[in-house]
Amino acid sequence: MSDKQVMNRWLVVLGAIMIQFCLGALYAWSVFTPSLKNDYGWSVGQTQGVFAASLAVFAIVMVMAGKVMPKFGPRLLAMVGGVVVGLGYILGGLVDPSNFWLMFLFIGVVGGAGIGITYVVPIAVGMRWFPDKKGLITGLAVAGFGFGALLWVKLAADWGNLIANFGLPTTFVIYGIIFLIVVVIGGIWMVFPPEGWVPAGWTGVSVATGNKKAVALKDYVAKEMLATPQFYMIFFAFVAGSGAGLMSIGLMKLFPMQALQANGYDMAEASVIAGTAIAVYFSIFNGLGRIAWGMIADYIGGKWSVFLMMLTQGIIVILFPFMAGTKVLLYLGAAIIGFNFGGNFSLFPTITAGAFGSKNIAQLYPWVFLAYGVGGIFGPMIGGKLGDLGNFPLAFTICGILCIIAAIVVACIRRQKKA
Numbered sequence: 001m002s003d004k005q006v007m008n009r010w011l012v013v014l015g016a017i018m019i020q021f022c023l024g025a026l027y028a029w030s031v032f033t034p035s036l037k038n039d040y041g042w043s044v045g046q047t048q049g050v051f052a053a054s055l056a057v058f059a060i061v062m063v064m065a066g067k068v069m070p071k072f073g074p075r076l077l078a079m080v081g082g083v084v085v086g087l088g089y090i091l092g093g094l095v096d097p098s099n100f101w102l103m104f105l106f107i108g109v110v111g112g113a114g115i116g117i118t119y120v121v122p123i124a125v126g127m128r129w130f131p132d133k134k135g136l137i138t139g140l141a142v143a144g145f146g147f148g149a150l151l152w153v154k155l156a157a158d159w160g161n162l163i164a165n166f167g168l169p170t171t172f173v174i175y176g177i178i179f180l181i182v183v184v185i186g187g188i189w190m191v192f193p194p195e196g197w198v199p200a201g202w203t204g205v206s207v208a209t210g211n212k213k214a215v216a217l218k219d220y221v222a223k224e225m226l227a228t229p230q231f232y233m234i235f236f237a238f239v240a241g242s243g244a245g246l247m248s249i250g251l252m253k254l255f256p257m258q259a260l261q262a263n264g265y266d267m268a269e270a271s272v273i274a275g276t277a278i279a280v281y282f283s284i285f286n287g288l289g290r291i292a293w294g295m296i297a298d299y300i301g302g303k304w305s306v307f308l309m310m311l312t313q314g315i316i317v318i319l320f321p322f323m324a325g326t327k328v329l330l331y332l333g334a335a336i337i338g339f340n341f342g343g344n345f346s347l348f349p350t351i352t353a354g355a356f357g358s359k360n361i362a363q364l365y366p367w368v369f370l371a372y373g374v375g376g377i378f379g380p381m382i383g384g385k386l387g388d389l390g391n392f393p394l395a396f397t398i399c400g401i402l403c404i405i406a407a408i409v410v411a412c413i414r415r416q417k418k419a
Helices: 003-031 033-040 044-072 074-094 100-129 134-156 162-166 168-187 222-226 229-251 254-262 267-300 302-323 327-356 361-388 392-411
Strands: none
Touching (some): 003 033, 003 074, 003 100, 003 134, 003 168, 033 168, 044 074, 044 100, 044 361, 074 100, 100 134, 100 327, 100 361, 134 162, 134 168, 134 302, 134 327, 162 168, 222 229, 229 254, 229 327, 229 392, 254 267, 267 327, 302 392, 327 361, 361 392
């Protein structure tokens, strides 16, 4: 492979990170909610309704985007997605912020659709250019999504003070312009390599799979994948992993505050410690876990990486109620849970490619990603319902046990060879 080819495939990584940094704005929504509530009269339910709409539209549109990628190509799809998400935020900033339904439409539906159109593109393109480093490249791409959320929160708040200095509507317009420009530029490098291209010196033999060559295995289409038990095994594992993580996110401040106060901390101290656990330790390790687990997958394989991640997550989530009342153990628990939660987003594309081939990953992974939406419903619901009953430990125990069961299920996954 020539130096130019090497340069080209690393430009794909640059474009992927640029794109995902912008898409990470989805998880920055919480920074906008105080202004919507206090300045424009929104209810808490309305603020969460826009966020829920973004998540739902994101997941559904991602399936449709994967289907049309072979027809339109990844570059056009990425650029169109960038324009859509950018326009969603721009239009959201130009309408009256007190009009919930217009904001729901532009930020929630249009913005969510733009994210769904674009999200799978960097993953699919990166895997094709880096068959030798699928886990690492996927991890780098989705790490951009995780760290991007932190960037947009900080720019709107204490780093850039955009909301304080310019107001919420102008902040939406500024973000929309940035998203449109940056995603479209990143989309320039979203092209597949020539058919049959492989990196120089790569034989198709993976460190993780020994002498099992990728060329000897079948590349599934979505209809075939949905007819296999492997798909449902992976889907269940993703539901368990995302559900445990999202349940933990929802309770990461409320429950530790109670546990810390029970151990002698006053309310102010408990609030600061619990806030640090979620805002610093969980958030940073969430981003790092996306990269680290991707690298681990390149060495031990996607399946065994998911097994190890789910097993450790299950154990730490079960133990978390006993850790939450002690400052150091709380920080350790938040870091490990965040690290493993981030790993979901690099490992599940990798295990999907390992089970069903990477050629059609843009059509396959969106179906697997729907599990994230399911986990996002059941995990927080379990935490909320049992929390209302005063039984937070049971919520963590249920989710932890499901993660351990998922680890066992994943260990049983086998990939079929070509007939």
